[in-house]
Amino acid sequence: MQSEVGMTKSLMRASLTTFVLAVALLVGAIGASRAQQAAPYPPVVPGVALQFPRDLGAHPDFRTEWWYITGWLKDEAGVERGFQLTFFRVRTRIGEDNPSRFAPRQLVLAHAAVADPQTGRLRHAERSARAFEGLAGAGAGHTAVRIGDWFLRDETGQGQTYRTRIEAADFAFELDFEAGEPPVKNGRGGYSQKAADPKHASHYYSRPWLAVRGTLALDGGARPVEGHAWLDHEWSSELMPDGARGWDWIGINLHGGGSLMAFRMRDGEARALWTAVTLREGGAEHRDQGPAVVEFRPLRHWRSPRTEVEYPVEWALRLDTPAGARELRLRPLFDDQELDSRASTGAIYWEGAVRLFELREGAETEIGQGYLEMTGYAERLRM
């Protein structure tokens, strides 16, 4: 009885959160008068060298920034599940002249999700807050983001280890990550162009093959888990070009120890506007960006029973590398990995654990595990 009551209360709070934040963040319009006073968002330009560990921390002048961890966990019984954890930082340009600690200059939002095949859909939770010292914020200099007791932190400050703890109504995890290698800079030295116009770009590095160890709790007790994860850290001021509706992105840890990052920016007719790829495999590194450096071709669609949105959940990927063309296939851990985050970032998207297969001589061989993100299928993604 007690727990039922507690559950109801938590759910009620969660749904209320959803309501208010949708109201707060998505309805209405900006006041023109205010924007003139605050300093503009700095542009992302090529040629800025990323420095670590400094750039592991926040870049509060930029408009949007995220730390994005996806990965696969295996428990003692050998069950494989996906998990995802994102901290967003948003500079509002509101109240920058306000000495109040409550001035909403920076907002922090967070999503966390567990893809459990047995559940058949994502368990997810979200939080949002204004940055407030001691309660919520994204620290500069090294990775340290938090909202209340949800956090992602570089414990040593050297970019070698991360730690997170998430407690939600119907799941919880507490995980330690260990990086085996230095960050991988995407694009040109971490300058990741998103459209033909170079002003649409982000600073972007990835950390594939983070070794994960920790506990995961679904219904009831926590179980030890281990696996591998992928961290993206990206900051930008003007990410999406006009005419773009969303993107498709993958981050895959290849079984052989390599990694593959690829995305394409899509227009309203699902045509590629811009693409990019970073492939590291067997000591070789292939990086490219351009209107069509990687081809995304949908193979199978799935329609969400909740939102009626249709997502291509299986893909054929083709990328041309100096070593020749690669024919790849993406298949989800399970179909329903839709994430409705209208309460915090305001988007409905698909964010799920996938396996990567390579087509060799007519046969598919699994070559990696990772995550696929597909945005802009419900409506144009707004950032």
Next chain:
Amino acid sequence: MKPTLRRVFLASLLRRRLATALSLLAIALGVALGLAVQLIHAAALDEFGRGVRLLSGSADLQLVGPREGFDEAIYPLLAGRPEVADASPLLEVEARLPGREDTLTVLGVDIFRIAAVQPALLPRAEVGADVGAGRSLLALEPDRLFLSEAARDALSTPAVDSDGRPLPPALAEGRLALQSGVRSHRLRVAGSLPGSSAALAVMDIGAAQQLFGRIGVLSRVDLALREGVTPQAAIAALSPLLPPGVSLREPEAAATEVGTLSRAYRVNLTMLAAIALLTGGFLVFSTQLLSVARRRREFALLRALGLERGELMRGLLAEGAAVGLGGGLGGVVLGHLLAGAAFRLVGADLGAGFFDGLSPQLSFDPVLAAAYLLLGVAAGVAGTWLPAREAARAAPAQALRAGASERSGLLQPRRRGPAALAAGGLAALACLLPPVYGIPLGGYAAVVLVLFAAVAALPALARALLPLLGRGRSALWRLAHARLSATPGQAVVAGAGVIASVALATAMSIMVSSFRVSVDDWLGQLLPADLYVRASSAAASGYLDAQAVARIAALDGVADIGTTRLVNLRLSDEEPVFSVLSRVVGGGWGLPLIAGSKEVPAGAALPPVWVSEAAADRHRLALGDRFELPIGGRMEGFVVAGIWRDYARQYGAAVLSAHDYVRLTGDTRINDVAVRVAPGHELSAVAERVRALFGPEHVRIALPGEIRAATLEIFDRTFLITYLMEAVAVVIGLFGIATTFAALSTTRQGEFGMLRHLGLTRGEIGRLIALEGAITAALGVVAGLLAGGAIGWVLIEVINRQSFHWSMDLAVPWRPLALFALTLVALAALVARLAGARAMRRSAVLAVKADW
């Protein structure tokens, strides 16, 4: 028993309709007054509680502190605690609307936090607001505010300014000006608060802190606790973290606190109602006593025919109960009507200002109604008890003897002199008792005892006073005089109601007059300057900063200025409101000291504090004592240098020197600037210069005379209800005269018939009755005046001191009292004559024939 009950007893009530109706009415009035006070208060508390529940939402605990707020540093500390699931900070500001009398409650909220704790405060953006200007975070914008429907309605209606001139609505074209300090800020209304029924506005907390100059300050933090953590456990765990002057309480406790604050006032009103009910009981007593005397032979006959003693007693008690029931029912209905009327006319606080801005709904509470109904029945039964016992004890044979009726109109109560003395002595002792939970129970007991003593002493008073009246040559005078000298009991029966009502009215008028004179005097001492400048009331968002004060001081024609800063502290859960005034103490800036001096004691290690009488009483402070106040987030020690009279803040106030206050708090805001105008300068010209300095809509300038007039007006409004109750008590007292004389005129028909035979005209009989009524009333009035004087003293020295902690100088309103006494005597004569009209109408022929 059933038919006997109906035909003998209850039917008798119908035979004496007038007396029955008046008794019934008296009980109804007593019940109605008591019930109305209770209903009004319950409804106001209910509404207040509803507001609290709505605003606190699902919060389990609230962190509350001084009205001006507390340091926000405690907020992240609490929010991060394992006991706390969610914490929602709030900044509450009574925002002054420039140039207007009213204010708007603005809540600065963290929109990310309220959803989980206070969903009623969730704003909804207006669809279509600012379309096309881009998209963003509307609720975080600093110049946006969301209005509840009630607030929008209030702000959209045209208003009047302080001089009664019409003003356009404050809200026009989606924009609203709010005052902070001496400046206006225009905000845009971005949407509504669908969950809130109260009149309030919500905006971003960061923006609110900046707009109102409250950076770093919170008014409240609402906490939702984690599963399994009880509020008590959380209070125990978290309280040690809290700075002084801030505490955690359950949201429901807010209503209790307000209830505590208004308790003394409410108890006082209830006591007045109780006296009305007591008077009603007296009235039942007097009519029943007379009725029983008249029916003595009837009862003797019934007893001779076999009616049991107990049956007789029960029958008579049933009569009383029937009157009480009727009165109780009428009182319950009347009480609801009164409460309803009071809501419309004087507001939920009966004019006392505890529940500003509430619009409570009257609701029927069956338990409360039943309780007051029972009170009415109890009054009826209690009033009948003694007469019924007398009747049941009488020996039937004696009563049946011829001529017994001659004596039946004569009431010779046992001598009560010793009882009166004992009651008086007990009253004196009761005055020495300390209050119980802030309620002066001893004082109220003394009031009842004095009343009892006055009633018991009335026969003795009659015996003592009547010979002094001398014997005129008029036959009517001699008859009336002889009658009353021989039957002082009649005076008791008829005059008891008069005593109670006169005593009450006298006591109240002495108290109110003393109070009013003292308040007037106090205002004179407190307001020595020529004019006063303020940006808004101390509770609202207007204030003067150091720069503004300096600009006033530099104005042409300003000789000298004195500043006052008023803040309210929270000393503890039991003492939630305590005022601190920071000001200049010396230099002729008035402070009505009753002890100590304005000089700082030489060589004192601690800074001085001058405490109000209430503060001295409540905190048991004497000159030279150490007194600690939670100020600037710390407990600071002061030494009591003086005690002053303060009628404005019954929960206590302390004056600190401005120098000490600023040093301890860093707060340089000023609420009031008192200005002395240099000789040769016009007051109005200086006032005009001050207005021009800040814009007339941003400052209010008051002359001491205006403040005085306004204060006395509030004073008079507060006491309006007591005047109404006095009037009711006087009417009840007159009922006593009426019922007695109506009954007497029946018993004395033989006498009046005989006198008509002897040559008295009908008119002379009427005058005889009027004269008897006047003398009876006069005796009652004298006793009432004496008792009233004593009760007045108790009110001033015991009840007021203990309830409100203020002293006052005795000021007896001789002329109004004399006029009142004479009017009452004249009214009593009239009423007696009207009630005795039957005696004049009755045929003298039949009257001498009838033996009973």
Next chain:
Amino acid sequence: MLHIESLRKTLPGSPPRVLFDGLDLRVAAGECVAIVGESGSGKSTLLNCIAGLEPVDAGRIALGEARIDGRDDDALARLRRQHFGFVFQAFHILPHLSLLQNVALPLWLLGRADGEAAAAARAMLERVGLGARADDAPQQLSGGEMQRVAIARALVHRPALVLADEPTGNLDPGRAADVLDLLLGQVRENGAAGVLVTHSRIAARRADRVLELGVGGLRDITGLT
């Protein structure tokens, strides 16, 4: 002294009942007349008509030169206090007054000074044999003593006419005789006219004349009883 001519009185009702018609009566100063008759014959009504307490339908009543009929209420009251004395069956001694005050009552009504009134009342009480108890309260008196006080009150202001309605109705026969003797003796001594209504023939016999009231008027039955 008392002069009644052609007096008619009907009781209201349908049809109205005629109590008496064409009634004549003369009573001289110092004379005591007893009126007897059946219950309901109108004896008391006649007495009330004489006292001006009940209106008459026709005829004339005069006390000396003063007409009783046709005067207004207040004039009659003033006439009564000056010239009438009353003795009632139920005594009507005021319990809250002393014997002296009860007797002085008519003098008070006439506005006499305290001392004068008290002296006259005391003398009158002496005459009825209660001089020693002048300051007692009436509660201590027997019925006979009460009526003595009433007689004293009826005569203290020396009225021209004393009306007594069943003065011995509430007394036992022995006392009744004493009281009656006292009443008649005092009336005669004062030189007043006395009208006594009684249904006791024995009582009536002590009067100077005994008249029986019938529908036709008064019939002198002195000596017949």
